[in-house]
Structures are given as C-alpha cells and as structure tokens.
Amino acid sequence: MLFDRLQALALLQLGDSAYPAGGFAFSWGIEGLAADGMLANRNELDRVIADQLTRRWATMDRILLRKAFRARNCKAIAEVDRLTEAGTPSAEMRDGSRRAGRALLGVWVKLEGPLSIAYRDQVSADARLGHLPIAQAVVGRDAGFSLDAAELVSGWTLVTGLVSAAVRLGIIGHIEAQQSQAAARGLLGELLADTPGADALPASFTPFIDIAVSRGPLRHVRMFTT
C-alpha cells in the first residue's frame, strides 16, 4: 500500500474546503486586493497564493503550528498563541486569525476533542488567544494526526480558501481554480519537504496582503471577514 488509507481519508475530511469551521468567510486579502485593482486574473492570483504560502504560511503559521503541536500542555500552547498575537502587526489579521481559530476550536469542542475542550477554557478566559495555526495544532492533535499531516491540512486549507474566495469574487472560473490549486499543490509539496529548524522564529513579509486586509473596515463593500 502506498499510503495509509485511514490517514488519507481523515486528511480528505479535515482538508475539505467545506469543512464547517467558517473558512468560507475568510479571503485573507483576496477581496481587498481585487477591490484595489491588484488582483484580476489567474496569474495574479497564483502570485498571491505563492506569496501567502512562502512568505507567510511557511515562515510564520507553519512554525507556530509546529511549536503548538509539540507544546507539553495548555499553558505552553497559550504561550505560542501569545507569540502569534505579538507577531501579527495588522489588527485585522489578528482578529481574523482569532475568529477563524476559535470557530475551528468550537467545532472540536462539540466533537469532544479532549485537548480542544481543555484549551478552549483558556481561550474563553483570554481575548488574545485562539489564533488559527494554534487551533489547527490543537485540533490536529485531537484528530490523531502526525505533525506532517497537521501541517499539510493547514497549508492546504489556506490554498483552497484563497482559491474559492477568488471564484466567488468572480476573479477566476472553476477550471482555472483547479489549475491554481494544482500549481499551489506543487509549491506546498516543496515547502513541506523542507523541515524548519527547531529554533526557527516565526516571521512574515506580505506587505501588500497585510495592507489589503487592514483596509477592510474602511471598505463599504465587503463580503469576507478578512
């Protein structure tokens, strides 16, 4: 057998763009960039996806997810969560990341994931906690995922979220969406093949995306949370 069937099926379930954790309401800058005339076709979308993956996800979210995945207890997880809060300069990005993370955690509290239940108590008591990569780590642990699998789902849900937002905004069609996802799959595979060092510090550099998200509240027309 080339792969573990049950693990693969679990990945399909949790990595599904229809997974009910609110992902469809986040465009992570796609809506804002389109509104500002900086994103109008598939080529530009692919560049934004590559930026998101290489300059934010791989160097920031993934590092934080790995730390939270390995953290010994809820207190240690909360420390990584605070690091996420402190390392995300844009208030709208922080808010979006917390809303998405809390929604995901909420689903797993109802699914009776023990770590999710324990960690949710901390999150309820502190408004700065509950960031998405941290929730992905907690949920991945409850789902019995390996660290590899948890990272893969995290990166892939980012890709499908961006692509499906672009489809709903009318930037690309459904076939182009598949082409974008295939391209992103290649890039994500390369990124995942590189293991970050244990002492890697989270950092991101996506100024255009951060600005587009930060301008969200100023926009009159706005369909997405970020």
Place this chain on the structure above:
Amino acid sequence: MNRLSLNGTIANSRIAAARVGIGGPVGSGKTALVERLIPALLKRGVDLAVITNDLVTAEDAERIRRSGLIDPARVSAVEAGACPHTVIREDPTLNIEAADELERRFPGVELILLESGGDNLASTFSRDLTDFWMFVIDVAGGDDIPRKRGPGVIRADLLVINKVDLAPHVGVDLARMHQEALGVRDNRPVLLTDCRRGEGIDTVVDLLEREVLFRT
C-alpha cells in the same frame, strides 16, 4: 443542542439564550421585522441581542445599531463570504461563535435574533444554530410564493407574510394567500404583518413568548 455541554449540564451553569433565526428573500422585510420586534420584546422585559448576516455591506447591522432601539454593543455582524446559505446551514460556526460571544458579554441575555442575509426560497437554518426560525416573505413577491413550496416556506417554524398593506396595490387576494400558505405547511403557524405600521407584531411576539421563551 449546541447549548448543552458535554456532560449534559447547562453550559456555564446558567440558562443559555434562545436563538431565533429570521430568513427570507431579499427585501421581504426581515430588518423591518427586527426593528419592530426589538421594542415589542423589550417592552415585555426580554433581554435581547441581535446578529445580522449582511451580504455585501454592514448596512443592516449599522441600521439596527443606529436605530436607538437597542444598545449598539448588542448587535453583531457576521460576514457571509458571499454564501448566505452556508453561514446559517452547512457551516454555521461563525454565527454560533458570535452568539456565544454575545452571551459571554451580556450574561443575562435571553433571546438572540439572527437575521440572515437576503436569500431564496431554499434557505433553511441549521438546528445546531437556532432553536426556532421564521421565514419572512411579502405579498409583493407574488401570491404564488407559498404554492412554490420552497423549503424555507415549508419547514420554518413560523412563516410571516409581510407587507400586507400592499396587497390591494399588487392585486393579491390576501385571504387566499394565507390559506394556501397554511395548506402547504400542514396548518403550522402563518402570521400576517405590516411592519411599516407595526401591525401583527404582537401576535409574533406572543408566539415567541410561548414557543421559544416558554413564558406560559
């Protein structure tokens, strides 16, 4: 139900707020109904909060916040990512989080009204999100709407036919529309309102008190 914690006790050892969904086609009068329900419910001493699922702008949330009818902090807006169906049915998690958050901030809240973004006749609310939901149509949309048997019309706990004041102007036989609506709904509740003049609102509130708040 979402409001029970895992060991079967009431979450946070207090009674959670009842969650009432308000769905229906674009422009049928959902926000107008919310604006009428707020003072009527407050008058009966119901502790309230509101969530709106605006589709494109935060217009409805802002309209309710500025109405002076309710503390603006008690009105939350949830973006629907261009998917008004999804956010109340397939994936209601963001609305559930928003409702939980309102309960945390206003511990005495008894009732949370949740206005869906304007949608079509097929929209329904997840039972994980709401305890009770109503579907608002209006006479100007055509008296054939009940006959079209959309899931919203058929399955809602309450069907509201709004803008009854317009019936004579759009050639609608209101009594017949009401009868047909009751017919397709096996006689489950159908109420008539005129949100412009505030008529029929008390009957809606009576029903909510009885069916949702269990006050006799």
